[in-house]
Amino acid sequence: MRPIGAADATCQLRDVLDRVGDKWSVLVMALLGGGPRRYSELQRSIEGISQRMLTLTLRSLERDGLVERTVTPTSPPRVDYALTPVGETLSVEVSSLIRWAEEHREYVATSRLRYDVQTS
Amino acid sequence: MRPIGAADATCQLRDVLDRVGDKWSVLVMALLGGGPRRYSELQRSIEGISQRMLTLTLRSLERDGLVERTVTPTSPPRVDYALTPVGETLSVEVSSLIRWAEEHREYVATSRLRYDVQTS
DNA sequence: CTGTATCCTCATGGATACTG
DNA sequence: CAGTATCCATGAGGATACAG
Numbered sequence: 001m002r003p004i005g006a007a008d009a010t011c012q013l014r015d016v017l018d019r020v021g022d023k024w025s026v027l028v029m030a031l032l033g034g035g036p037r038r039y040s041e042l043q044r045s046i047e048g049i050s051q052r053m054l055t056l057t058l059r060s061l062e063r064d065g066l067v068e069r070t071v072t073p074t075s076p077p078r079v080d081y082a083l084t085p086v087g088e089t090l091s092v093e094v095s096s097l098i099r100w101a102e103e104h105r106e107y108v109a110t111s112r113l114r115y116d117v118q119t120s
Numbered sequence: 121m122r123p124i125g126a127a128d129a130t131c132q133l134r135d136v137l138d139r140v141g142d143k144w145s146v147l148v149m150a151l152l153g154g155g156p157r158r159y160s161e162l163q164r165s166i167e168g169i170s171q172r173m174l175t176l177t178l179r180s181l182e183r184d185g186l187v188e189r190t191v192t193p194t195s196p197p198r199v200d201y202a203l204t205p206v207g208e209t210l211s212v213e214v215s216s217l218i219r220w221a222e223e224h225r226e227y228v229a230t231s232r233l234r235y236d237v238q239t240s
Numbered sequence: 241c242t243g244t245a246t247c248c249t250c251a252t253g254g255a256t257a258c259t260g
Numbered sequence: 261c262a263g264t265a266t267c268c269a270t271g272a273g274g275a276t277a278c279a280g
Contacts, residue, residue: 012225021141021143022252023252024253038262039261040261043262048254052264055263063232064228076262077261077263079261089220089224096216097137097213104209107206108186109135111185115182115183143272159243171242173273191242199241
């Protein structure tokens with residue numbers, strides 16, 4: 001069996017997983033799954049994200065062809081972000097991951113407590 | 121609408137997503153989804169993981185109640201790792217994420233090329 | 241074989257200030 | 261409003277050596 005995550009030319013699983021696994025992409029994708037959003041909406045909706053990271057995250061997602069950026073050159077400018085068709089398919093996965101996290105965070109918290117007690 | 125990822129006591133989405141989003145957990149979970157594995161099997165199967173990170177990843181997953189560790193005190197010792205029932209449910213999500221990555225890595229690669237060309 | 245212990249590097253990402 | 265530019269701290273994670 002070929003090692004998983006092998007760094008050869010055909011399998012750049014790592015590349016894609018790294019992007020999905022960064023700190024903010026999952027949350028951004030999930031939000032855009034609910035429809036297009038403006039830059040400021042995203043910033044308000046995502047607790048704790050800095051301007052810098054929101055921009056970097058959106059640029060990466062755009063670069064990967066998952067998000068589309070639309071500028072309306074009014075004054076002040078308006079920029080909307082929306083999922084591309086492929087982005088939609090990823091947002092489905094991502095939403096289901098978030099649902100898992102919500103459904104099991106209590107179990108995880110309890111497990112951690114027990115583990116920490118037993119190993120201390 | 122309450123911000124997603126809010127850091128209050130009831131919503132520790134961040135906590136769980138951080139664990140899932142680290143560099144190796146996803147791959148470990150996916151492998152264990154195929155059944156119990158020995159420490160050395162995991163190390164061989166995951167391209168590029170260091171001993172340190174494999175151990176840390178397994179400890180975290182165990183702490184979260186997602187993986188169970190079984191020591192057989194032979195000489196040399198044998199240690200098997202298996203998913204817990206809740207771990208199984210996560211490994212399903214994770215496998216489906218990996219499948220997405222495999223199915224779309226070509227699209228992502230192409231998108232990146234185009235983006236880099238256009239913005240250079 | 242299955243780890244632990246150190247050391248050290250580098251990239252992630254936060255804070256802040258500034259701009260069209 | 262929607263960014264960019266800079267600086268900087270932190271910690272994730274690799275390399276290596278050692279141990280039960």
